[in-house]
Amino acid sequence: MKIKKTIAAALTVVMLSTAASGVFASGANENISGGINGGAEETQSYLGDNESELLVSPSPGIFDDNEEGAEDVQPTLYPSGIQTAEPDINIESSSPEPYPETTDVPSEEPANDVMISSYQVNFSCQLDGWPRKDYAVFNICSEDGKILDSHTKYITDTESFSIDFNIPDSKVGTVFYLEVTGVDSIDYYSDNYPVPLTEKIPLYTYWSEPDENGDRVPVSSAHMTAHVRTQCPINIYADGEYVSLSSPAIFDGSYIIAPLSEIAGAIGISDCTYFPEYNSVKVKTGDNEMLVNIGYSYLTAFGSDINLDLPVSNINSLTYIELRPFIEAFGSTLEYYDNGSYIDIKLTKSPMAVSSIADQEARINESGVGSSTDYLIWVNKEKFRCTVFSGSKGNWKWVKDFTVGIGAEGRETITGVFEYIDYTNMWPYDSYYVGPVMVFYGNYALHSTFLKYDGTPYDNTVGAKISHGCVRCQAKYINWMVDNIPMKTRVYVTES
Structure with missing residues (x-):
């Protein structure tokens, strides 16, 4: 149709x-x-x-x-x-008149007979520079200035934290006040309060807004931002030479802590061997050994314990130690100069390290061993020590030494004069690998300890007869040699 x-x-x-x-x-x-x-x-x-x-x-x-x-x-x-x-046909329908808007019935203020006995302050930390690890003190005060409760917090980083103050029973609506020391400033609402405070920070108590059931509860808490105290630069010198640190020395309260291995190197000690199974570091120069246990407030130097004011800590994946007792245990001295906007720390070389270095240089220069490059590698099997020198025949200068593992009984490391002749990235095995590998004769090589395929230690043992004849070095040392020592460098292996 x-x-x-x-x-x-x-x-x-x-x-x-x-x-x-x-x-x-x-x-x-x-x-x-x-x-x-x-x-x-x-x-x-x-x-x-x-x-x-x-x-x-x-x-x-x-x-x-x-x-x-x-x-x-x-x-x-x-x-x-x-x-x-x-x-x-288009039929338009008219919309009905809207209903009147509903209005909330205001909730009555609860009877003011509810008492509060605590006040919580939540802090978010903000870091505006390198943190000065320090103690911050937080006091809650009455309106007339009387301290009602006090807490001390060790500020180490930018983690958030809360402080629960105990206060006398008080009615909702009472105003308290906060005093703070040990941080740079406090942000509260839109106000910034520099520390030391010229005025106390008000802490209000009040009734909450009604919930869906019309109920209201007393509120006695606040949220603030604490700007963590920063420090002026700390410059370290050893025998007049500036020491460049990958992670800076910092104040921890009134003490200065610094990266252990880099400070050891500054005073002439390069052998700092980490043992993950014990979470400890062995620091060695010549025949002098120190054992440092991370997390503890003491170190064992040459068979005797030395107490520390601060525990050994791990910061930025580095072992930090209290500076003065560590270097003084090795005979070094420390002078402190506060220049206002910066601090200078002047150290002297360890006499123990100076003596050990002199002995090694004398021994290698008397041997008459030369090299086709500006470097020489000496492996002393009796000392479980590998030493790197720079210079030339008869004029070798110590660069660094470190503890190594050598061949086990029946699979001894070969002795003699060799050359670094080949390099490979790794030798793989089922559960671990070794690498990098610096071959110096046949299948004899300097290489890493056993590493898992994620790069973490599988067996980090050194200072023992443990290998099939190769010289095992902890990862940081073999990596340094691969990065710095050229092919054809002489490798000198001795029994003692």
Whole structure:
């Protein structure tokens, strides 16, 4: 059935009922206004053999199957089985008036007979430079300035922390005040309070906003930002030469701590061997050994314990130790100069280290061993020691020495004069590898201790007869040699 696009038709269908099927029913003509010619249009109804099927004949002038431009319109099924085309009528409905907005009924202020007995202050730390590890003191005071409770916090980094103050029973609405020392400043809301404080920081108590049940609870807490105290630069010199540290010396309270291995190197001691199974470091020069246990407030120097004011700690993956007792145990001296904006620390070389270095230089220069490069490697099996020299035949100067592992009984490390002739990145095994590898004769090589494939130690043992004949070095030393020593360097291996 076709309908012209430009015609809007209203079709009235007269529902007819009959007592028997197959009977024609005559219906009254309906006048419909709005036709093309403005005249009445006739609608005829026919009830077929099935009472549920009502056929509607189109009115002349409205439906024209032959008219071009007409489009198909699907009939719509209404109740009682009547089908009709939907009229092209747009009925706009008006929106109902909106309901009045609801308003919250204000909650009444709770009766002020609730008492509070504690106040919590939560701190986020912000670091604006290198931290000066120190103790910060936090006091909570009454309005008249009386200290009600006090806490001391060891500030070491930028971790957040909380302090719970005990206070006398007080009504909600009471204002307390905070005193602080040991940090640079405090941020509270939009205010910044420089330390030392010129005014106390107010700590308010109040009732919370109502929850979904209308309940309110007393609030006695605050959140602040503490700017961690920073320090002026600490410059370290050894025998007049500036010591460059990969991680700086820092104040820890009134003490100065510094990276152990780098300070040892500054006073002439390069042999600092870490043993992960014991979490300890062995520091050695000549026949003098010191054992440093990380996390403890003492060190064992040459068989005797020396107490420390601060425990040995790990900072930035480096072992930090209290500076003065460490260097003085090896006979070095320390002078401290506070220049206001910076601090100078002047150290002297360890006489123990100076003596050991002189002995090694004398021994190697007397041997008459030369090298094709500016470096010479000497492995002393009796001392479990590898020493690197720079210079030339008869004029070798000590660079560093460190403890190594050598061949086990029956698989001894070969002795003699050799050359560094080959390099490989690693020798792999099932559960570990060794590498880098500096081959100096056949399958004899200097290489790392056993390392897991993630780079951590599998077996870090040195100072023992443990290998199949190679010279095992801890990773930092073999890596240093690979980076600095060229091929063809002489390797000198002796029994003692």
